[in-house]
Amino acid sequence: MFVALEPRRLYRQVADQIRALIDAGELVPGGRLPAERDLAERFRVSRPTVREALIALEVQGLIQIRMGSGVYIAQKSPPRAMAQSTHDVEGPFEILQARCIVESAIAEEAARSPSPEGIALLDEMLVRMEQSVEKPERAIAADLAFHTAIVEMVGNAPLRHVISLLSDRRTSPYFEKLASYFEGPHTWQRAVEEHKAIRDAIAAGDPSSAREAMRRHLTLAQKRFSESFEEELARVD
Numbered sequence: 545m546f547v548a549l550e551p552r553r554l555y556r557q558v559a560d561q562i563r564a565l566i567d568a569g570e571l572v573p574g575g576r577l578p579a580e581r582d583l584a585e586r587f588r589v590s591r592p593t594v595r596e597a598l599i600a601l602e603v604q605g606l607i608q609i610r611m612g613s614g615v616y617i618a619q620k621s622p623p624r625a626m627a628q629s630t631h632d633v634e635g636p637f638e639i640l641q642a643r644c645i646v647e648s649a650i651a652e653e654a655a656r657s658p659s660p661e662g663i664a665l666l667d668e669m670l671v672r673m674e675q676s677v678e679k680p681e682r683a684i685a686a687d688l689a690f691h692t693a694i695v696e697m698v699g700n701a702p703l704r705h706v707i708s709l710l711s712d713r714r715t716s717p718y719f720e721k722l723a724s725y726f727e728g729p730h731t732w733q734r735a736v737e738e739h740k741a742i743r744d745a746i747a748a749g750d751p752s753s754a755r756e757a758m759r760r761h762l763t764l765a766q767k768r769f770s771e772s773f774e775e776e777l778a779r780v781d
Contacts (some may be wrong), residue, residue: 553637555596558587562597565616566606576605577615592770595716596635603717611725636722636767638639639713646706647691648755649697655746655754662697666690666743670736673759677732680723688714694746722769731768738764 565571577583580598584591600616608616654662668688676682688711695707701711713719738761745753 550670550778555593555600555637556598558583558589558594559600561587563606564582564606571617573619574619575617577617580615585670592637595722595770596637599718599722600635603721609725619766631670636719636769639710639719640762640766640769643710644759644766646710647694648759650695650703650707651746651758652751652755654694655749655751657697658746659697662693663743663747665693666698666739666746670690670739673732673736673739677729677736680727680732683732684714684718687735694742697746701730726769734768735761735765 562571562577571577577598578586580594583594587594598607598609602609606618608618610616616642643679669686672686673683673690676686692704692707695704738757740755740759742761745757
């Protein structure tokens with residue numbers, strides 16, 4: 545029924561196989577999918593890869609993730625156009641990995657010549673984040689503005705464009721769906737503290753510390769997404 549995938553393959557291949565089984569009628573509407581750990585074993589991929597596949601399928605309307613119950617095939621198939629429109633979108637973990645690589649280098653460069661104006665803008669965004677820990681939309685806006693302010697300090701137009709593209713993905717349906725399972729005041733408060741460490745390293749003109757502070761922040765962000773989703777699904781495993 546399930547075919548093992550090569551380790552190099554991404555979540556899309558897992559989602560494609562599950563989608564194919566639904567289309568073929570092997571997975572019927574209302575039926576429950578195996579537990580996350582079982583799917584990971586059958587496909588021979590990591591559990592985070594399975595999570596991304598499940599999020600993709602839920603965004604497409606093909607499955608329903610019911611906390612405390614399980615993952616079920618949707619009773620009604622979504623329009624084909626909807627499934628196709630989200631098929632080639634990068635997954636949240638891919639985006640966070642890309643941001644970690646790129647933004648760590650940007651933070652390092654920003655710390656080489658921090659400007660008072662740039663630091664003042666970072667401070668302003670930190671205040672906004674602290675005031676918005678219980679208001680996700682405002683917190684996300686301040687978060688993105690903080691990261692944008694760092695690349696502005698470098699003053700490189702191509703890098704500004706790259707960060708803009710990656711930031712846009714933060715408000716994609718995939719991210720929004722995953723965030724609905726894990727984000728809350730406690731996670732935003734942790735993010736604020738991590739942002740403060742980045743700000744302090746840049747303000748101190750310490751490139752190495754700025755790079756590591758950014759890398760730590762985005763690595764922990766990915767870990768929060770992964771562990772929180774796993775914890776939720778563990779209730780039904």
